[in-house]
Amino acid sequence: MAQEDRLPALNALRAFEAAARHLSFTRAAEELNVTPGAISQQIRQLEEFAGAPLFRRTGRQVLLTDAGQAALPLLTNAFEMMAEAVHHMRAPARRDRLMISCAPSFAAKWLAPRLEKFQGLNPEAEVWVSADLAMTDFNHSDIDLALRYGKGTYEGLRSEKIMSESVLPVCSPDLMEGPHPLRSPADLVHHVLLHDESPENDPSRPDWNSWLKARGVTTVDGNRGPRLTQSSLVVEAAAAGRGVALAKFAIASGDLERGRLIAPFADGASDLEFAYWIVYPKWRTPSKLARTFMAWLKSEAAAGEVTGV
Amino acid sequence: MAQEDRLPALNALRAFEAAARHLSFTRAAEELNVTPGAISQQIRQLEEFAGAPLFRRTGRQVLLTDAGQAALPLLTNAFEMMAEAVHHMRAPARRDRLMISCAPSFAAKWLAPRLEKFQGLNPEAEVWVSADLAMTDFNHSDIDLALRYGKGTYEGLRSEKIMSESVLPVCSPDLMEGPHPLRSPADLVHHVLLHDESPENDPSRPDWNSWLKARGVTTVDGNRGPRLTQSSLVVEAAAAGRGVALAKFAIASGDLERGRLIAPFADGASDLEFAYWIVYPKWRTPSKLARTFMAWLKSEAAAGEVTGV
DNA sequence: TTCGCCCTTTAGTTTTTCTTACGCGCGCGC
DNA sequence: GCGCGCGCGTAAGAAAAACTAAAGGGCGAA
Numbered sequence: 222m223a224q225e226d227r228l229p230a231l232n233a234l235r236a237f238e239a240a241a242r243h244l245s246f247t248r249a250a251e252e253l254n255v256t257p258g259a260i261s262q263q264i265r266q267l268e269e270f271a272g273a274p275l276f277r278r279t280g281r282q283v284l285l286t287d288a289g290q291a292a293l294p295l296l297t298n299a300f301e302m303m304a305e306a307v308h309h310m311r312a313p314a315r316r317d318r319l320m321i322s323c324a325p326s327f328a329a330k331w332l333a334p335r336l337e338k339f340q341g342l343n344p345e346a347e348v349w350v351s352a353d354l355a356m357t358d359f360n361h362s363d364i365d366l367a368l369r370y371g372k373g374t375y376e377g378l379r380s381e382k383i384m385s386e387s388v389l390p391v392c393s394p395d396l397m398e399g400p401h402p403l404r405s406p407a408d409l410v411h412h413v414l415l416h417d418e419s420p421e422n423d424p425s426r427p428d429w430n431s432w433l434k435a436r437g438v439t440t441v442d443g444n445r446g447p448r449l450t451q452s453s454l455v456v457e458a459a460a461a462g463r464g465v466a467l468a469k470f471a472i473a474s475g476d477l478e479r480g481r482l483i484a485p486f487a488d489g490a491s492d493l494e495f496a497y498w499i500v501y502p503k504w505r506t507p508s509k510l511a512r513t514f515m516a517w518l519k520s521e522a523a524a525g526e527v528t529g530v
Numbered sequence: 531m532a533q534e535d536r537l538p539a540l541n542a543l544r545a546f547e548a549a550a551r552h553l554s555f556t557r558a559a560e561e562l563n564v565t566p567g568a569i570s571q572q573i574r575q576l577e578e579f580a581g582a583p584l585f586r587r588t589g590r591q592v593l594l595t596d597a598g599q600a601a602l603p604l605l606t607n608a609f610e611m612m613a614e615a616v617h618h619m620r621a622p623a624r625r626d627r628l629m630i631s632c633a634p635s636f637a638a639k640w641l642a643p644r645l646e647k648f649q650g651l652n653p654e655a656e657v658w659v660s661a662d663l664a665m666t667d668f669n670h671s672d673i674d675l676a677l678r679y680g681k682g683t684y685e686g687l688r689s690e691k692i693m694s695e696s697v698l699p700v701c702s703p704d705l706m707e708g709p710h711p712l713r714s715p716a717d718l719v720h721h722v723l724l725h726d727e728s729p730e731n732d733p734s735r736p737d738w739n740s741w742l743k744a745r746g747v748t749t750v751d752g753n754r755g756p757r758l759t760q761s762s763l764v765v766e767a768a769a770a771g772r773g774v775a776l777a778k779f780a781i782a783s784g785d786l787e788r789g790r791l792i793a794p795f796a797d798g799a800s801d802l803e804f805a806y807w808i809v810y811p812k813w814r815t816p817s818k819l820a821r822t823f824m825a826w827l828k829s830e831a832a833a834g835e836v837t838g839v
Numbered sequence: 840t841t842c843g844c845c846c847t848t849t850a851g852t853t854t855t856t857c858t859t860a861c862g863c864g865c866g867c868g869c
Numbered sequence: 870g871c872g873c874g875c876g877c878g879t880a881a882g883a884a885a886a887a888c889t890a891a892a893g894g895g896c897g898a899a
Contacts, residue, residue, distance in 0.1 A: 230887090232887075258846090262847090266886095271616075278847095281896060282845085300608070303604070309601045310584065310601045313596045539855075541855085556875090564856085565858060567879080568856070570878060571857085589864060
């Protein structure tokens with residue numbers, strides 16, 4: 222449909238979008254790898270075209286006018302859609318291939334053990350898992366879907382919840398046979414406390430200190446013990462009998478089921494704000510295989526939450 | 531969010547979108563007011579960037595590859611959104627002003643008589659009606675909403691149904707007092723038949739010929755009588771006693787209610803495929819006033835369909 | 840007041856985009 | 870079966886757009 226010979230220069234729109242998003246010409250210039258003067262000129266040109274100012278210049282900062290305000294969200298969406306279109310150009314989708322990005326611990330302890338089941342159900346599918354700690358850049362990679370642990374709000378991305386998360390103390394069953402079996406939280410005083418210090422952790426997540434405090438235990442120092450920076454290492458250390466971990470349930474559940482770990486306290490679990498999400502670009506229509514995978518993920522997650530607790 | 535220094539030249543994307551939509555470089559060139567050679571170069575550049583051909587060249591015509599196919603709809607949407615964004619830049623919305631475009635007959639016979647009621651309910655609103663026969667170009671005009679009679683499928687636009695339409699014979703009550711009152715369709719032989727030949731008419735709409743045939747009347751020639759090119763003129767002619775019109779109900783309803791027209795036959799009405807729709811650009815979020823107006827339109831239409839038959 | 844930050848402006852340069860002109864291949868009509 | 874015409878491809882140069890560099894100004898903070 223008519224694309225209008227009256228569209229302004231597209232580069233001017235891009236400059237405006239970046240400047241409006243940052244509310245700063247300088248930062249827009251950085252994003253687009255040009256000088257601030259270039260941005261200023263592009264925006265002047267666009268304002269002439271529009272016949273109205275798009276920014277209000279107030280000495281220290283620039284603010285959007287109503288006209289600019291109205292145009293920004295549409296432009297941002299339009300450029301996101303373009304990026305997605307370009308992605309499709311560069312990597313024509315393979316119908317039978319699915320590339321998943323997720324955090325290493327989750328990949329190792331939750332996803333990988335279950336993937337075989339999915340392969341069994343969908344033998345023609347080829348699922349690749351890329352274990353990345355950082356959030357995926359969907360424009361630079363071939364990632365179809367990402368699995369992320371967080372609050373579920375990701376700008377420019379769509380997210381669907383897989384399952385919630387909780388933390389609970391876990392340890393090797395051997396510890397129960399030892400000289401100081403764990404019968405109540407106070408018994409932790411005899412054991413090493415293992416801390417999960419993963420960078421992506423929920424800031425509101427209870428640590429040993431708050432967990433102990435919530436249970437009225439004052440005789441145990443919640444600060445002592447080693448701090449490991451990956452959830453799976455914490456769980457491994459616990460399984461090896463090196464101490465008691467305050468572990469994420471999803472990461473520990475496999476070892477709990479197999480008996481490598483036990484949860485010594487009945488009321489030990491504590492729900493978190495953060496959860497696991499499927500994440501993909503706002504404008505991407507997931508392929509049939511991707512939709513199958515997402516549905517399978519959700520059913521696996523639901524099954525785990527029921528049987529595991 | 532990262533706009534990617536890795537987006538290709540935006541003009542190349544625009545050239546591709548136009549060429550892909552037309553499946554012709556030449557027509558894309560016409561649309562963008564450049565030479566075909568320029569399109570060819572832009573697309574070559576884009577294909578180099580993508581690392582894959584976007585078109586399959588087959589001597590006589592160009593066809594989209596899978597990669598091109600995947601990218602086209604997203605790009606088309608993206609450019610439509612941009613056009614909408616630019617529209618917002620140029621004409622910052624006035625909160626209390628609403629510009630409606632609709633066909634002249636509908637404006638005169640259906641909308642205008644009811645508008646006063648809306649003004650009474652929303653005194654602060656300023657509603658303008660632009661009576662246009664042709665479909666509105668939302669990018670070149672200040673039209674907020676269009677009312678259109680048709681099938682409801684308009685490319686790049688969103689449409690919501692207002693009411694359906696039907697045709698039925700109507701005439702002046704004076705004709706019933708005359709020498710040949712209309713008691714059955716066969717009596718039409720004594721009267722002038724008025725034909726609505728509006729350019730926007732439903733092609734499957736019954737004319738006098740098919741209307742008579744459906745009722746088994748063979749004694750009346752459905753072809754005779756004047757043909758008027760605007761629905762309101764047909765209705766006016768009937769009200770003036772100049773004959774019997776096969777009129778659109780929405781156009782005639784006002785005069786039927788006021789007694790200027792009567793519907794002589796009980797089973798005369800015949801439903802049409804075409805209906806009345808509210809139409810606006812796909813990516814436009816209607817203002818509060820526009821939403822109020824649309825809701826009011828629908829309730830008016832529903833009321834008319836009940837009381838009028 | 841002075842400094843620093845950020846936007847603006849101007850002039851000149853670089854890069855992109857377009858036109859012109861010609862080449863090529865295929866299908867269609869003669 | 871043989872041009873002819875239509876539509877795309879390509880090359881070189883011209884035109885237009887975009888960018889840089891450098892200097893300027895306003896405002897707020899120190």
